[in-house]
Amino acid sequence: MLQLRPTFSESWYRVAALKPKLRAGAQISRQFYRGDRWYVVRDPAGNQFHRLSDPAYRFVGLLNGKRSVEQAWDLVGGQLEDDAPTQPEVIQILSQLYSANLLETDITPDATVLLRRHKKMVERKLQGRLMNVLFPRWGFWDPDKFLKHWLPVMQTLFSWAGAVVWLLVVGLALSLVLPDWTRLKAATEHAFDLQGNWENLFWLYGVFVFVKVIHELGHAFACRRFGGECHELGVMLLVFMPCPYVDASTAWGFPSKWQRIFVGSAGMIVELFFASFCGIAWHFVDDAAYPILSQLLYNALFIASVSTLIFNANPLLRYDGYYILSDALEIPNLRQKSTEYALGLIKRHIFRVKATQPLPPWGQRIWLFLYAVASSIYRVFIGIMIVVLVAFKVPILGVLMAIGGAVTWAVVPVYKVTKYLLLDPELHRKRTRAMLFSGAVAAALVLGFGVIKFPRHVEFNGVVLPANPVTDGRQISGMLTTRGAGRLVEILAQDHQYVEKGQLLVHLEDPELTCKAREDQAELNAALARATRDAFTDLNAFQADQAYAKAYREALERDEKQLAELDVRAPFAGVLIAPKIEQFQDNLIPRGTTLGQVAVLDKLEVRGNIEQTDYELLFNNKATTEALKPEIRLVSNQARILKGGELTPLPAATDQLAHPAIGTPGGGTIQVDPRDPHGRRARQPELEVRIQLPNDTRITPGQRAYVRVTIDRTPYLYEWTRRFLQLISSHDTGKWL
Numbered sequence: 001m002l003q004l005r006p007t008f009s010e011s012w013y014r015v016a017a018l019k020p021k022l023r024a025g026a027q028i029s030r031q032f033y034r035g036d037r038w039y040v041v042r043d044p045a046g047n048q049f050h051r052l053s054d055p056a057y058r059f060v061g062l063l064n065g066k067r068s069v070e071q072a073w074d075l076v077g078g079q080l081e082d083d084a085p086t087q088p089e090v091i092q093i094l095s096q097l098y099s100a101n102l103l104e105t106d107i108t109p110d111a112t113v114l115l116r117r118h119k120k121m122v123e124r125k126l127q128g129r130l131m132n133v134l135f136p137r138w139g140f141w142d143p144d145k146f147l148k149h150w151l152p153v154m155q156t157l158f159s160w161a162g163a164v165v166w167l168l169v170v171g172l173a174l175s176l177v178l179p180d181w182t183r184l185k186a187a188t189e190h191a192f193d194l195q196g197n198w199e200n201l202f203w204l205y206g207v208f209v210f211v212k213v214i215h216e217l218g219h220a221f222a223c224r225r226f227g228g229e230c231h232e233l234g235v236m237l238l239v240f241m242p243c244p245y246v247d248a249s250t251a252w253g254f255p256s257k258w259q260r261i262f263v264g265s266a267g268m269i270v271e272l273f274f275a276s277f278c279g280i281a282w283h284f285v286d287d288a289a290y291p292i293l294s295q296l297l298y299n300a301l302f303i304a305s306v307s308t309l310i311f312n313a314n315p316l317l318r319y320d321g322y323y324i325l326s327d328a329l330e331i332p333n334l335r336q337k338s339t340e341y342a343l344g345l346i347k348r349h350i351f352r353v354k355a356t357q358p359l360p361p362w363g364q365r366i367w368l369f370l371y372a373v374a375s376s377i378y379r380v381f382i383g384i385m386i387v388v389l390v391a392f393k394v395p396i397l398g399v400l401m402a403i404g405g406a407v408t409w410a411v412v413p414v415y416k417v418t419k420y421l422l423l424d425p426e427l428h429r430k431r432t433r434a435m436l437f438s439g440a441v442a443a444a445l446v447l448g449f450g451v452i453k454f455p456r457h458v459e460f461n462g463v464v465l466p467a468n469p470v471t472d473g474r475q476i477s478g479m480l481t482t483r484g485a486g487r488l489v490e491i492l493a494q495d496h497q498y499v500e501k502g503q504l505l506v507h508l509e510d511p512e513l514t515c516k517a518r519e520d521q522a523e524l525n526a527a528l529a530r531a532t533r534d535a536f537t538d539l540n541a542f543q544a545d546q547a548y549a550k551a552y553r554e555a556l557e558r559d560e561k562q563l564a565e566l567d568v569r570a571p572f573a574g575v576l577i578a579p580k581i582e583q584f585q586d587n588l589i590p591r592g593t594t595l596g597q598v599a600v601l602d603k604l605e606v607r608g609n610i611e612q613t614d615y616e617l618l619f620n621n622k623a624t625t626e627a628l629k630p631e632i633r634l635v636s637n638q639a640r641i642l643k644g645g646e647l648t649p650l651p652a653a654t655d656q657l658a659h660p661a662i663g664t665p666g667g668g669t670i671q672v673d674p675r676d677p678h679g680r681r682a683r684q685p686e687l688e689v690r691i692q693l694p695n696d697t698r699i700t701p702g703q704r705a706y707v708r709v710t711i712d713r714t715p716y717l718y719e720w721t722r723r724f725l726q727l728i729s730s731h732d733t734g735k736w737l
């Protein structure tokens with residue numbers, strides 16, 4: 001590989017006379033990276049590691065505190081030998097070691113290059129202190145004796161035979177647990193049911209600590225296995241949550257990268273092993289008989305498998321997976337280097353700044369680039385997820401975190417970029433170009449998110465229902481319910497037939513009632529006949545006859561009313577929907593039986609519930625001048641967009657949903673009060689809206705639909721802010737904490 005390496009540096013005179021030497025405590029070990037020999041210099045106090053190339057090491061080895069930098073450089077080959085460090089490289093090595101506090105020297109005022117690095121080191125120290133405040137750790141146990149004692153046992157596990165056993169156990173656990181998918185799903189829902197099962201949070205945390213102790217001991221044993229030492233096991237605060245840690249950093253000095261990778265993976269290896277045992281046990285434990293045991297086993301299974309794979313194995317987070325990847329790719333400080341490389345691409349190719357440091361080898365560049373892209377996307381994504389999630393649960397904390405996020409992702413980068421563009425010496429003569437490009441990018445961002453208006457929508461769930469006629473603001477029910485009991489003797493209409501209002505559909509017969517009506521009729525006739533006879537002869541008898549007649553007339557009227565109730569008629573004009581009506585033929589039908597319904601099918605109606613804020617946007621928005629045109633997608637056919645008629649709101653807020661299907665138990669999105677057995681009472685007052693939907697394509701009513709209404713056009717930034725605030729207020733339960 002041919003790289004342009006300038007031999008001389010104009011800053012050389014500042015360091016040439018220094019007489020530094022490596023600090024006494026610095027430890028040096030040898031490693032092989034990509035076939036080259038490297039030296040790792042380790043400062044035991046700060047746990048910092050620095051890799052030196054072979055020539056760089058030869059140079060550093062010559063620094064004994066008496067020799068000047070100039071003399072050492074001459075000795076190592078200086079300008080003569082090809083692989084000897086050049087002057088700029090020497091300066092870089094010195095400042096690197098110096099900033100890591102690995103070098104003893106008196107700084108001359110002239111050594112400004114080093115001083116600049118020194119200033120950065122102070123900043124880094126402050127950062128380190130801040131990290132100590134945010135993530136404090138207390139080591140309280142030296143596990144070395146314990147590790148030594150048990151190492152023979154663990155060593156058998158960390159062997160090829162152990163690997164086979166591991167695979168068998170994990171395989172068995174997977175084959176037992178995964179097919180039990182429904183139980184697994186139910187257990188997951190139960191374990192994280194914050195309302196019904198909040199005690200489990202404590203169980204989860206207890207199990208978490210236990211599992212993490214196992215994890216950390218896995219690292220420690222693996223480290224010991226290859227001769228590394230481990231003298232500290234303790235507790236650290238991770239996001240205010242105490243959890244165990246082990247200091248196995250001696251493994252970083254292992255010469256073989258496979259050993260380092262094994263130590264890094266050992267935590268997960270033992271955790272997955274443990275998870276498998278818990279999974280197998282969970283499979284055989286009866287939930288009902290041993291609820292707590294089953295819960296604990298499930299917790300351990302979940303934490304030691306899912307959470308471990310999501311957090312520990314993930315190379316985009318700074319846990320085990322990151323160090324494993326960094327070792328596997330043989331790129332130390334992967335994150336920092338990838339950022340530097342990605343920024344370097346912009347600097348070199350767009351700003352046309354010349355590279356001051358040697359570029360990473362070709363084989364690494366693609367990895368550095370991919371890692372930089374993946375980790376930036378991931379960090380922003382996770383950040384937003386966390387803010388939204390926290391805002392959902394604890395609004396005020398969510399707002400604070402959102403402000404923090406805006407500062408770290410917007411204000412700080414803008415400040416840094418501005419400072420770089422205005423002041424950084426490396427932009428000398430390229431400044432205008434860099435500023436123009438950065439300005440263009442900034443303008444594009446501002447235009448895209450803050451100025452250009454994109455359509456804004458309100459979305460909600462609805463249910464498609466027949467548009468039955470309305471009286472007094474309420475829909476007439478089309479249900480055909482019997483109002484009397486009797487034998488069904490006649491069906492006068494067919495399923496899917498069009499029927500007129502009042503048309504007789506079904507006739508029931510009640511022989512007893514018919515008989516009684518005949519008797520009452522006969523009695524009435526007799527009383528009337530007697531009355532005609534007595535009218536001119538016996539006034540008292542006439543009055544009695546008339547009373548009889550009145551009583552029987554009333555009885556007969558009641559009979560007739562009851563007889564009429566045996567008829568089932570169409571409440572309004574529409575289509576008869578009664579697919580099972582034939583089954584009722586000749587059966588005795590009790591009162592209150594639903595035989596079918598009449599529905600207006602040529603006109604449908606979509607009913608849904610929306611939140612107060614959406615209501616304001618839809619109906620009290622001055623920007624909305626045109627009529628709102630809802631787009632409706634049916635659950636049964638989401639690809640097709642139906643054009644709905646005008647959107648009409650019902651005047652008052654209610655806690656009753658338009659239909660149970662809109663609530664979460666019915667598959668919809670609105671949170672329902674769990675105490676309501678019908679699943680119709682919303683947690684928050686909602687407003688009902690209705691949309692006319694002409695049914696020219698034979699849509700089946702009763703299904704759920706997604707409704708989207710375009711309100712107006714707004715830049716994305718406003719819309720996202722609005723949605724975020726809406727999220728907060730919609731789950732605001734009165735208290736903000």
Ligand SMILES: [Zn+2]
Nearest residue numbers: 219267312320
């Ligand atoms: Zn770990």
